[in-house]
Amino acid sequence: MTAVFDDAVLRAVLHHMNADHADDNVLIARAFSPIPDVISATMTTFDGDAGQWHVITADGAEEVIRVPWPGGTITERSEVRREIVALYDAACMRLGIEPRAHS
Template structure:
Protein backbone atom coordinates (compact mmCIF):
# COMPACT_ATOMS: atom_id res chain seq x y z
CA UNK A 1 0.00 0.00 0.00
CA UNK A 2 1.43 3.31 -1.04
CA UNK A 3 1.38 6.44 1.03
CA UNK A 4 2.08 10.07 0.25
CA UNK A 5 2.41 10.65 4.01
CA UNK A 6 5.63 10.71 5.98
CA UNK A 7 5.88 8.43 9.02
CA UNK A 8 5.53 11.53 11.21
CA UNK A 9 2.33 12.54 9.41
CA UNK A 10 0.88 9.04 9.78
CA UNK A 11 1.70 9.10 13.50
CA UNK A 12 0.10 12.53 13.89
CA UNK A 13 -3.07 11.38 12.11
CA UNK A 14 -3.28 8.23 14.23
CA UNK A 15 -2.70 10.18 17.44
CA UNK A 16 -5.35 12.74 16.54
CA UNK A 17 -7.92 10.06 15.68
CA UNK A 18 -7.18 8.03 18.80
CA UNK A 19 -7.05 11.00 21.17
CA UNK A 20 -9.89 13.11 19.77
CA UNK A 21 -12.16 10.83 17.72
CA UNK A 22 -12.27 7.28 19.14
CA UNK A 23 -16.08 7.20 18.96
CA UNK A 24 -16.00 8.24 15.30
CA UNK A 25 -13.52 5.45 14.53
CA UNK A 26 -15.86 2.93 16.15
CA UNK A 27 -18.81 4.22 14.10
CA UNK A 28 -16.74 3.88 10.91
CA UNK A 29 -15.77 0.31 11.79
CA UNK A 30 -19.35 -0.62 12.69
CA UNK A 31 -20.91 0.99 9.62
CA UNK A 32 -18.31 0.50 6.90
CA UNK A 33 -15.83 -2.05 8.25
CA UNK A 34 -18.17 -4.98 8.45
CA UNK A 35 -17.96 -5.20 12.24
CA UNK A 36 -21.32 -3.92 13.58
CA UNK A 37 -20.69 -5.65 16.91
CA UNK A 38 -17.28 -4.01 17.54
CA UNK A 39 -16.78 -2.43 20.94
CA UNK A 40 -13.45 -0.66 20.35
CA UNK A 41 -11.58 0.66 17.33
CA UNK A 42 -8.09 2.14 17.44
CA UNK A 43 -6.69 3.85 14.35
CA UNK A 44 -3.61 1.81 13.49
CA UNK A 45 -2.56 2.96 10.02
CA UNK A 46 -3.39 5.35 7.21
CA UNK A 47 -2.22 5.53 3.62
CA UNK A 48 -3.30 6.89 0.26
CA UNK A 49 -5.98 4.22 -0.21
CA UNK A 50 -7.59 3.91 3.21
CA UNK A 51 -7.54 3.86 6.98
CA UNK A 52 -6.95 0.84 9.18
CA UNK A 53 -8.25 0.12 12.65
CA UNK A 54 -7.41 -2.46 15.28
CA UNK A 55 -10.79 -3.72 16.45
CA UNK A 56 -11.49 -5.15 19.90
CA UNK A 57 -7.79 -5.39 20.63
CA UNK A 58 -6.75 -7.64 17.77
CA UNK A 59 -8.38 -7.85 14.37
CA UNK A 60 -7.31 -5.33 11.74
CA UNK A 61 -10.10 -3.77 9.71
CA UNK A 62 -9.34 -1.63 6.68
CA UNK A 63 -11.80 0.89 5.28
CA UNK A 64 -11.01 2.41 1.86
CA UNK A 65 -11.29 6.14 1.28
CA UNK A 66 -13.09 5.63 -2.01
CA UNK A 67 -10.42 7.69 -3.76
CA UNK A 68 -6.63 7.93 -3.73
CA UNK A 69 -5.40 10.68 -1.43
CA UNK A 70 -2.32 12.60 -2.51
CA UNK A 71 -1.97 15.13 0.33
CA UNK A 72 -2.26 15.03 4.09
CA UNK A 73 -4.79 17.85 4.01
CA UNK A 74 -7.27 15.50 2.30
CA UNK A 75 -7.39 13.11 5.25
CA UNK A 76 -9.71 15.21 7.40
CA UNK A 77 -12.42 15.44 4.76
CA UNK A 78 -12.01 11.77 3.86
CA UNK A 79 -12.51 10.75 7.52
CA UNK A 80 -15.54 13.04 7.85
CA UNK A 81 -17.02 11.50 4.69
CA UNK A 82 -16.48 7.97 6.04
CA UNK A 83 -18.02 8.98 9.37
CA UNK A 84 -21.11 10.45 7.73
CA UNK A 85 -21.49 7.48 5.39
CA UNK A 86 -21.20 5.11 8.36
CA UNK A 87 -23.80 7.07 10.35
CA UNK A 88 -26.17 6.93 7.40
CA UNK A 89 -25.67 3.19 6.98
CA UNK A 90 -26.21 2.61 10.70
CA UNK A 91 -29.25 4.88 10.77
CA UNK A 92 -27.84 7.20 13.43
CA UNK A 93 -27.60 10.98 13.27
CA UNK A 94 -24.19 12.42 12.42
CA UNK A 95 -22.89 15.19 14.62
CA UNK A 96 -22.28 18.61 13.10
CA UNK A 97 -18.87 19.88 12.05
CA UNK A 98 -15.87 17.86 13.17
Protein backbone atom coordinates in the same frame (compact mmCIF):
# COMPACT_ATOMS: atom_id res chain seq x y z
CA MET B 1 1.35 3.65 -6.70
CA THR B 2 -0.27 4.21 -3.28
CA ALA B 3 0.72 7.43 -1.54
CA VAL B 4 2.60 6.91 1.71
CA PHE B 5 2.52 9.64 4.34
CA ASP B 6 5.56 10.45 6.44
CA ASP B 7 5.85 9.40 10.07
CA ALA B 8 5.09 12.86 11.46
CA VAL B 9 1.79 13.04 9.55
CA LEU B 10 0.87 9.49 10.56
CA ARG B 11 1.62 10.19 14.23
CA ALA B 12 -0.35 13.44 14.27
CA VAL B 13 -3.45 12.05 12.57
CA LEU B 14 -3.45 8.79 14.54
CA HIS B 15 -2.98 10.62 17.84
CA HIS B 16 -5.85 12.98 17.00
CA MET B 17 -8.18 10.18 15.91
CA ASN B 18 -7.43 7.92 18.85
CA ALA B 19 -7.35 10.64 21.52
CA ASP B 20 -10.14 12.93 20.29
CA HIS B 21 -12.34 10.72 18.12
CA ALA B 22 -12.35 7.29 19.75
CA ASP B 23 -16.14 7.06 19.41
CA ASP B 24 -15.90 7.92 15.71
CA ASN B 25 -13.38 5.11 15.25
CA VAL B 26 -15.89 2.64 16.72
CA LEU B 27 -18.68 4.05 14.58
CA ILE B 28 -16.61 3.70 11.40
CA ALA B 29 -15.56 0.16 12.36
CA ARG B 30 -19.13 -0.89 13.15
CA ALA B 31 -20.34 0.42 9.82
CA PHE B 32 -17.62 -1.05 7.63
CA SER B 33 -16.28 -4.11 9.46
CA PRO B 34 -17.21 -7.53 8.08
CA ILE B 35 -17.25 -8.83 11.66
CA PRO B 36 -20.19 -8.06 13.98
CA ASP B 37 -20.38 -6.55 17.46
CA VAL B 38 -17.40 -4.19 17.33
CA ILE B 39 -16.94 -2.60 20.76
CA SER B 40 -13.50 -1.02 20.33
CA ALA B 41 -11.54 0.38 17.40
CA THR B 42 -8.18 2.09 17.16
CA MET B 43 -6.94 3.70 13.97
CA THR B 44 -3.52 2.16 13.36
CA THR B 45 -2.36 3.57 10.03
CA PHE B 46 -3.48 4.96 6.69
CA ASP B 47 -2.17 5.50 3.21
CA GLY B 48 -3.44 7.06 0.03
CA ASP B 49 -6.01 4.33 -0.51
CA ALA B 50 -7.55 3.62 2.90
CA GLY B 51 -7.55 3.90 6.66
CA GLN B 52 -6.82 0.91 8.86
CA TRP B 53 -8.32 0.05 12.26
CA HIS B 54 -7.64 -2.62 14.86
CA VAL B 55 -11.06 -3.74 16.10
CA ILE B 56 -12.20 -5.80 19.08
CA THR B 57 -15.59 -7.49 19.23
CA ALA B 58 -17.89 -8.15 22.18
CA ASP B 59 -16.63 -11.74 22.39
CA GLY B 60 -12.98 -10.63 22.42
CA ALA B 61 -12.14 -11.40 18.80
CA GLU B 62 -9.60 -9.05 17.23
CA GLU B 63 -9.29 -8.11 13.59
CA VAL B 64 -7.68 -5.49 11.39
CA ILE B 65 -9.89 -3.80 8.83
CA ARG B 66 -9.04 -1.49 5.95
CA VAL B 67 -11.67 0.95 4.79
CA PRO B 68 -11.13 2.68 1.43
CA TRP B 69 -11.45 6.46 1.29
CA PRO B 70 -14.90 7.40 -0.05
CA GLY B 71 -13.46 9.99 -2.44
CA GLY B 72 -10.86 7.66 -3.89
CA THR B 73 -7.09 7.80 -3.67
CA ILE B 74 -5.50 10.75 -1.86
CA THR B 75 -1.96 12.09 -1.98
CA GLU B 76 -1.91 15.17 0.27
CA ARG B 77 -2.05 15.60 4.06
CA SER B 78 -4.88 18.10 3.65
CA GLU B 79 -7.06 15.41 2.06
CA VAL B 80 -6.88 13.06 5.05
CA ARG B 81 -9.34 15.00 7.21
CA ARG B 82 -11.80 15.33 4.34
CA GLU B 83 -11.80 11.56 3.80
CA ILE B 84 -12.09 10.68 7.49
CA VAL B 85 -15.03 13.06 7.81
CA ALA B 86 -16.58 11.45 4.71
CA LEU B 87 -16.10 8.00 6.31
CA TYR B 88 -17.76 9.23 9.50
CA ASP B 89 -20.72 10.63 7.54
CA ALA B 90 -21.04 7.42 5.50
CA ALA B 91 -20.87 5.35 8.70
CA CYS B 92 -23.65 7.41 10.26
CA MET B 93 -25.78 6.98 7.15
CA ARG B 94 -25.16 3.23 7.09
CA LEU B 95 -26.03 2.89 10.78
CA GLY B 96 -29.01 5.26 10.72
CA ILE B 97 -27.37 7.78 13.07
CA GLU B 98 -27.66 11.55 12.71
CA PRO B 99 -24.11 12.89 12.10
CA ARG B 100 -22.93 15.86 14.11
CA ALA B 101 -22.07 19.11 12.35
CA HIS B 102 -18.46 19.53 11.22
CA SER B 103 -16.52 22.68 11.96
